[in-house]
Amino acid sequence: MNLLAAFDALLEEGSVAGAAARLHVTAPAMSRSLGRIRRTTGDQILVRTGRTMTPTPYAIAVREQVHELLHQVRGVLAPSRELDPATLERTFTLRWHDSLVALSGPALLAAVRAEAPGVRLRFVAESSVDTPELRRGEVDLEANANQPGAPDIRAEKVGESRLVIVVRQGHPLTRGGTVTADRYAAAEHVTVSRRGNLGNALDDALARLGLTRRVVASAPTEAAALQFARGSDLLVSVPEATTRSTVADLGLVVLPLPLELPLAPVYLSWHQRYDTDHAHAWLRGLARTALTLRGAS
Known part of the structure; x- marks a missing residue:
């Protein structure tokens, strides 16, 4: 062995x-x-x-x-006995996209505390580069828009959401009627990228229409990008579901995206070594529910 x-x-x-x-x-x-x-x-x-x-x-x-x-x-x-969450003493490490932590983290934490008061959750930030912690067992669950390609990593799509535009109140796009692709492209943009990328699939969609946009900044987290939009005429395009817990509090406005794009997925990922781990399977079930109920559109 x-x-x-x-x-x-x-x-x-x-x-x-x-x-x-x-x-x-x-x-x-x-x-x-x-x-x-x-x-x-x-x-x-x-x-x-x-x-x-x-x-x-x-x-x-x-x-x-x-x-x-x-x-x-x-x-x-592996032990075949049923798991009793009430007696479980364990710490799980979760690496989720920051917007999913804000959106679904509270629901997951509440469910865990209600069923297993001896369990602790460690939410850690995503790295700017791909790291092997999931394969090494240093991270128990990942949740983001990326579907892993490694054969030993399990992945399950637990939600999806359409992209929307987020701007400050009084932004020029909130006036003058329908937001067209031309008006969208003419505005100044901030992207969300943990790697600092200034371009993404939106640029490809605009290019198919013969349009280009001006990206003036990238932010490592969605929360930071929303703050940039809040204090300027920059706009940010993000999944609609992840804006629900923050947009109203920040006084921002959500507008429809005038482009045809696939829905943004949410994947829950873990290493195959945990397939038969009863405690891990229990946590996956709670995480799946929290992400599906709050992360899907």
Whole structure:
């Protein structure tokens, strides 16, 4: 079992140090495990190429099988008794988009406190780059608009919402009738991007109409972007659902977006190691309800 877990971690992380950190063991111990795996399989598994390690063809071929075997073993060894949330003592770490924390976090926290007073929730900010904490077990649940592509990450769409325009009261777009694509493009914009991107799918939609817009700033969070819009003639385009708990309090105005775009999705994501974890499944159910009821349009 330990060797299989080490094999899985090495294939996922692609390095001895990363696998050691994920399984909370020392790098020398993981190096010894890699040696045992090499002797058992007769394959190098990972070979150094410059500063990185590359999986061998054999390792690539068996990666999914190793994942599935480890998942089956954990399922067999997992306790089959029913979970009693009232007696549960555990801390869960959740990395959600900031607007979803504001929108659905209070409902989730209230539900958790009502059923499991011994459970604590740690909401942590999203990083500006993709990070492996979900795969390492350092983050239990993610919620945002991104559908993970990794085979070991489960994802479930729990909501979706159309995009709308948010502006200050008295903004020029609130006067003069219908907001057309031309009027929308002529305004000055602020984007929401944890990576600092100044462009997104809205620019592609405008380009199809022969239009361009002027983006003068990007904000790392939706809350910051709304503050920019509140104090200027900048407009921000965000999912309608995430504005419900903040727009009225900030004295902002919501206008329809004059572009044909797909609905903005909300995905709940977790690592497959938690599929048979009763406490994790219980939390996923509460999170799903909170996000579906408050995040969907």
